[in-house]
Structures are given as structure tokens and as C-alpha cells.
Amino acid sequence: MTDDNIQSYIDDILDALSDDSDKKVSREELEKEFKKFLEYGVPVEHAKQTLIKKFRGDTERPMGERIPIADIQPDKTGINLLCRVININSREITSGKEKRKIFYGILGDESGTIGFTAWKDFNIEKGDILEISNAYAREWQGNIRINLGERTRIEKTDEEKLAEISYKPREYKIRDLRSGLGAVELIVKILDIKKREVEVDGSKKSVYSGIFGDETGKAQFTSWHDFDLKKGDVIRVSGGYVKTWRGIPQLIFDEKATVEKLDSNKILTKDIKTQKIPIHELVERHGGLDVMVEGTVIEIREGSGIITRCPKCSRVIQDQECSVHGRIQDGLQDIRVKLVIDDGTGSINAILGREVTEKLLGKTLDEWKKTAEKTKNKDTVIEEIKNMLFAHTINIQGNALSDEYGTTIIAKNAEFADIDINNEFDNLYHELEEEIQ
Numbered sequence: 001m002t003d004d005n006i007q008s009y010i011d012d013i014l015d016a017l018s019d020d021s022d023k024k025v026s027r028e029e030l031e032k033e034f035k036k037f038l039e040y041g042v043p044v045e046h047a048k049q050t051l052i053k054k055f056r057g058d059t060e061r062p063m064g065e066r067i068p069i070a071d072i073q074p075d076k077t078g079i080n081l082l083c084r085v086i087n088i089n090s091r092e093i094t095s096g097k098e099k100r101k102i103f104y105g106i107l108g109d110e111s112g113t114i115g116f117t118a119w120k121d122f123n124i125e126k127g128d129i130l131e132i133s134n135a136y137a138r139e140w141q142g143n144i145r146i147n148l149g150e151r152t153r154i155e156k157t158d159e160e161k162l163a164e165i166s167y168k169p170r171e172y173k174i175r176d177l178r179s180g181l182g183a184v185e186l187i188v189k190i191l192d193i194k195k196r197e198v199e200v201d202g203s204k205k206s207v208y209s210g211i212f213g214d215e216t217g218k219a220q221f222t223s224w225h226d227f228d229l230k231k232g233d234v235i236r237v238s239g240g241y242v243k244t245w246r247g248i249p250q251l252i253f254d255e256k257a258t259v260e261k262l263d264s265n266k267i268l269t270k271d272i273k274t275q276k277i278p279i280h281e282l283v284e285r286h287g288g289l290d291v292m293v294e295g296t297v298i299e300i301r302e303g304s305g306i307i308t309r310c311p312k313c314s315r316v317i318q319d320q321e322c323s324v325h326g327r328i329q330d331g332l333q334d335i336r337v338k339l340v341i342d343d344g345t346g347s348i349n350a351i352l353g354r355e356v357t358e359k360l361l362g363k364t365l366d367e368w369k370k371t372a373e374k375t376k377n378k379d380t381v382i383e384e385i386k387n388m389l390f391a392h393t394i395n396i397q398g399n400a401l402s403d404e405y406g407t408t409i410i411a412k413n414a415e416f417a418d419i420d421i422n423n424e425f426d427n428l429y430h431e432l433e434e435e436i437q
């Protein structure tokens, strides 16, 4: 997708958000998030709708649900925390003619620490354990800060409510990584690593990011320090923390972490398999990187079958009309399937693009087109797809992401789990024989 096309999607999103004049989101931020969706293979329309919903503020957590400090995102409101005041200072500021006292310092919980600014006197002291509701986060000079304002409520609570902030690393397996975990220790094999330069507070810094795995799964990592890591290394990394993006866990670590290189045969690449996960677990985890689920197809959703895309922006178009480029004569045909699958523990959405759909159903787009032409009815295609998939059990592998619509797996591969291929071939062969005779 070209940059122009991305810009036109961003225009759409900004347009959709223009009614909510109090919601401010910058073009840069939208673009950053949008590109991230594309990187993970999320279809553009889906990404667009998700961002519109997100920035309309539909996604705010309900009151009462506390989030770990390590998971705080900039420009969020309605944040609830259970934390300790690690330190606090005050300062006089002049706003207009008025002098007022503000307070600033550091808050901490078991996942990490964050700077805060209190815009009024909440009568809090160093060491207090606080239940904070309705705080908001802002990014300032590259750091996220918590703001405690007029609408914030704070209650002091007991020490035991907050587990002692522990800096002693605990060993985890990748399948157990959850957003907000701090002081994490993992033994992993590096499957992929890339160096890139980023700007932090006006100066260039190298970051190392990639994918690593153990026998329970794969995760992303970002190291802010050069530990001389190479693809194939097996390491014990101790002292990182976990952040997730749409359910995909990522371990973040820097020079404060310790990294020890171990025998590279300690974990063999062949033992790092795609993790097969019960659907309820994937949904609770809000997604995962390169996971596999097996379930029964309980719904073939609207938007499946042969679709037409605008050749300029690849939006799905209807009645030869692209919402951006107007009338389109030469739309590109494509095929995809949107499913809901259920494994008895839960259900999940799945999106199968052209390549995966063609392989799973054993029929190319051109063959599907012929089916549609023959019967002069597009619905034949969707009917046939329903017959082939409905109530069958399939394995789907890919990245699972979560958003307001639930958890969706973007299929990289899909296979039937319940069809005896040999049997099917026999049947086909017999049918052919009968036709020939």
C-alpha cells in the first residue's frame, strides 16, 4: 500500500472523528497506529473501523478496573491505579495572575513506576498506598506521565492491598507473559533480530528488536541496550517487563537487565513450535503472536466470498463505487473468508485472505469466478463456501489480535482437521470415473 493510500485512510478516520470535537488525536499518531495494524496483516477496513472506535473513546475501560503501571498508554483517560507513592515534591507555579501549588513525583506498582503530576493538593505522602480513579496520561518529552486533576478521586488504602514491590526477577515461560508483568526472567532462543535507530529526547539511539521463543511459544522483544545478541543465541534475560499490543506480548529490557548467553543447543529451533491454544485462553490473553487454534466453524460472516477492491486503494467497493475514488470500472476481484470458530471453550473471529482461502478450499479465485459466471449469481459462491466450511473443524495459524470486536486471528495458514484427505480423494476419483463412463 502506498503512502498516498494510507493518507486517504487517515483522512477517512479523521473525518469520522470530526464530530467529536473534544477528542483530539494527531494525524501522526493515527498514522503510526494504522501502519502497525498493517504490519500485523490486519485488513485495512478492519484497522480503520477499529481506530475510529478507539478514538471515539468507546474503548475506555469501565470504572473500577485497575491497570498495571507498565501498561499505561499516553492520551488515555479514566485510568485507575493501585499504587504506592514512591516520592512526592511540590512546586509553586503561576498560571495567569494566580499562584498555585502543584505536586509531582513517582508512583509504583508491581509492574513498574511512572512519574505523576497532581494539579491540586490530594494530601498524599511518600509511602501511601493509593487507589486512584479517573487519572489521565499524557506524553511529555517522550515520557508518559500520570496526571491527577479535578476529576480524579484518590483513596488511601492498606499496605497489603498492594503486593510488596518486588524487584527480584521471576522465571516465566512465554505462554505466561501478560501485560504489566515486571521483573521477568526468560530463557529463550532468538529467532530474528533487527537493529534500528530511533530518536529519544533529540538524540539518536539504537534499539534491537525481534522475535524470540521457547517451547511454549513466541514473543516479540525490544532491547534498548546492545547486548550483542545474534539470531540463534539462547539467552537468559532477567529484569525485563512485558507490554502488549492488541494482545501480542513484547518483552522490553535495557541496560538494567542482565543477559547471559547459554549453550545455543539448550533450545532447538525445531522445539519452538507454533503454540496451539484453547480459544478461551487466547481470548483472555487478548491475542498472541504466531498461535494456532482448532475449532468448529459456527458462522461464515458477511463480507466473505468474492469481493471487489478499488485498484487505487484496495478498499472493498460496492456497486462499482469507491468511497474515495468514485466510480471504478476496473475493480480488482479478490476472495476472502471471515469466520467464527468455536472449540467448546470459546469462540474467535478469523480472517482468511485470498492465498489461505484458495489453499483451504482447493479452488483458485479464477475457478470461483467461473462458478459465479456459470450460475450468474454471486450467492452461489458463498453458498458453496458455506457448504464446504460450516460445521467443519479447522486449524488456523496466525497472529491473533484483539479490539472492540473481540479477538481475531489473521490466518497465515488454515487446514481442515476433520476431513480424511484420502477418503475425499477416493470419493472424487469415483465421481470422476462415473462421469467418464
Ligand SMILES: [Zn+2]
Binding pocket: 310, 311, 312, 313, 314, 315, 322, 323, 324, 325, 326
Ligand atoms: Zn479507491
